[in-house]
Amino acid sequence: MKLFYSPASPFARKVLVLAYETGLIDQITPVACVLSPVAPNASVVEENPIGKIPTLLLDNGTALYDSRVICEYLDELHEGKKMFPPAGSSRWETLTLQSLTDGILDAAVLIRYETYERSEQHQWREWIENQKLKIFRSLARIEKEIENLTGTLNIGVIGIGCVLGYLDFRFPDENWRNRCPKLAEWFLEFNQRTSMQSTRPH
Ligand code: BEZ
Numbered sequence: 001m002k003l004f005y006s007p008a009s010p011f012a013r014k015v016l017v018l019a020y021e022t023g024l025i026d027q028i029t030p031v032a033c034v035l036s037p038v039a040p041n042a043s044v045v046e047e048n049p050i051g052k053i054p055t056l057l058l059d060n061g062t063a064l065y066d067s068r069v070i071c072e073y074l075d076e077l078h079e080g081k082k083m084f085p086p087a088g089s090s091r092w093e094t095l096t097l098q099s100l101t102d103g104i105l106d107a108a109v110l111i112r113y114e115t116y117e118r119s120e121q122h123q124w125r126e127w128i129e130n131q132k133l134k135i136f137r138s139l140a141r142i143e144k145e146i147e148n149l150t151g152t153l154n155i156g157v158i159g160i161g162c163v164l165g166y167l168d169f170r171f172p173d174e175n176w177r178n179r180c181p182k183l184a185e186w187f188l189e190f191n192q193r194t195s196m197q198s199t200r201p202h
Contacts, residue, residue: 001029003016003055004041005030008202010108010109010201011162012053014071015074016199017161017196018083018195020199021195037117047063048065056070056074071084081153083153094154094155095156096156097154104139107132107135111128111132111171161187164187165196165201166201169201
């Protein structure tokens with residue numbers, strides 16, 4: 001399997017962290033791509049008309065996207081502890097946490113594009129501030145719940161790790177640790193995992 005990815009993409013990181021945690025990493029050939037919303041990558045577009053990474057190309061030529069589909073696909077390939085609980089309330093809670101963390105990442109990546117790719121005079125400040133509010137409201141919710149998640153590993157928790165890693169990478173001045181001390185303590189330990197250390201964004 002080939003994974004089209006960018007070392008900066010937190011969505012691609014989710015896939016790679018899951019692949020490490022489930023022992024599948026050696027079955028994946030990562031293909032680093034350069035792309036932006038205004039400069040699509042031809043190899044990615046050929047497999048995924050939306051042009052987004054991560055895109056997983058299976059050996060039979062099937063392309064899978066987006067990160068949620070890829071993660072759920074990979075989770076079917078191994079016999080270890082599942083990152084997507086199979087049924088019941090824990091499945092719905094985990095999927096909702098995945099949606100919350102993906103929503104934070106959507107907002108953060110959109111701010112990144114708005115502020116990095118557009119000149120300052122064209123930036124929409126109110127829109128940026130509202131994206132930030134989404135992020136802070138969502139982090140506050142996770143801060144309340146993180147004690148119940150200590151010692152848990154699933155796709156929602158992997159999402160939290162990728163969110164915090166991306167905020168450190170692209171928004172260090174926002175100082176999320178000041179707002180979320182419990183999350184900061186949780187991340188100290190979670191970030192030491194081999195899966196996180198091996199997929200640090202750059
Ligand atoms: C970034 O550079 O922050 C980035 C790159 C690819 C996808 C998402 C974010």
